[in-house]
Amino acid sequence: MSLEEYKGVAIFAQQVDNKLSSIAFELIGKAHELAADLGTDVTAVVLGSGIADLADKLGEYGADKVVVIDDPALETYRTEPYAQALTAYINEYKPEIMLVGATAIGRDLGPTVSARVKTGLTADCTSLEIGDFPLVAKEGQEQKHNQLLMTRPAFGGNTIATIACPDNRPQMATVRPGVMQKLPKEAGRKAEVINYKPELKENNRYVEILNIVKNATSTVDIMDAKILVSGGRGVGSPENFKLLEDLAEVIGGTVSCSRAVVDSGWKPKDLQVGQTGKTVRPNVYFAIGISGAIQHTAGMEESDIIIAINKDENAPIFEVADYGIVGDLNKIVPALTEALKAELADKQ
């Protein structure tokens, strides 16, 4: 393959139930930066059935082109028809970079497609930039420019590695949701829309969907919250989360939690922050009764302001907190709620 044939930055615009996932917009935001460095444009690829109206929205959030693959076989996510469709797009349009969200869909589709087109895939990236590989020129080795440098955590967030894919195209990465910034919506901005119809072939690899069960839990997405009031095992009981809910209500925040709380069955998994939960970056993150295992801090340390309340002065959460309060959450949190109520009432 000739690497020069591959041009442009493409993103997989994930939709579920014909609603675009937040990661689609986050990827467009990052793709814009990369495309600016490369002097190229951004294509959003959206797969589904009856999805033509999603193209406008992708345009308003910054996609220059939208490739729509609309096929009844793509109505609900299944690995094989989606892999066929995205592989066909890559082979036909030859993007030099292909970004996919590191979601439960993206982490299935990405590896399958990268193996099918025989290229590398870097998982769960938290930072992407254009640069040289090797980073510093080495004698006897050609230094390649305009490479995608993909940075990702490994070993539970204990190390970070920067990875390149110098000899294969596209350069593929899955990107952790909640890390990249979406662009502000520009109403009326139009993308060039391309309806692409690859032939999807039903084969032995198609699976049959027997049943779809949606979790009937909270409707909020903690990744969109500006203020999170997050509780850990130290909260003590599911009933005691009422203290956090009261605080969240007064300050306009959302309750989230650590893995220990989910494992104890106190809160549903979709409220879990951390490596096996969601990555969040709110303006304010209250870590209440959370000890701060590395798997947790990996999911919240990008928050603008971290306020930790914990009675154990040696809790690792204090190592990432901007403001750490050593004390009893049962006394501090209700008093804080009352104080904030008074403050905010004064303002009105």
Added chain:
Amino acid sequence: MNIVVCIKQVPDTKGGVKFNPDGTLDRASMLAIMNPDDKAGLEAALRIKDETGAKVTVVTMGLPKADDMLREALAMGADEAVLVTDRRLGGADTWATSSTVAAAVKKLDYDLIITGRQAIDGDTAQVGPQIAEHLSLPVISYAEDIKVEGNSVVVKRQYEDRYHEVKAQMPCLITALSELNQPRYMTPGGIFDAYEKEVTVWGRDDLTDLDDANIGLAGSPTKIAKASDKVRKGAGEKVALDPKESVEYIVNKLKEKHVI
């Protein structure tokens, strides 16, 4: 029926990660364990064996010391174990690893292949789906429940806000979540037997259906440009005040930062 379970030996990161002075991972001082998702996959296979009398073969690619982990799998109830080990396979990324493991699995009889969703060292979740790709099999990842029904499997496949119950014809590949089950312990008799059993060891040359272009560091499309211990956000202020003062402190900080 024949079930192949792909497992990996990983450093136990529960107590944190230790580094050598040169910044490389100090694997020697960290315990080596069977990757948790893989162990759940093995348990799922053993439960199918309990019900149907299936034969369970575990396969790993790794260093010779992964023999320990294979014997643990035998002691839990696996019937056979294969260790793929060769210096020429070292430094493999997920593409090269999945190509190699697929070539090993091809030499075995299989109706069902189970892998863990992801390993706790690399966290990529790529090798399972990519083995399926190399073998042209259906893949069902993120499995929370597995049932065998005749020549098919019915799997509860987890997403963020829902699950799909899906059915696939065997042969197929499933990646297991550690939430799938509680793995059984080794039995004393099993431990005794495990050391009597022979672990099959294959080197690169035993894997005939494998191209040199797809193995090891050289056969890996992704290359590491830089690796380092994570630079963590430093600690900020820490105070120990009485509750009333604590509240004043927090309110003042929220005002300073224009949150309220």
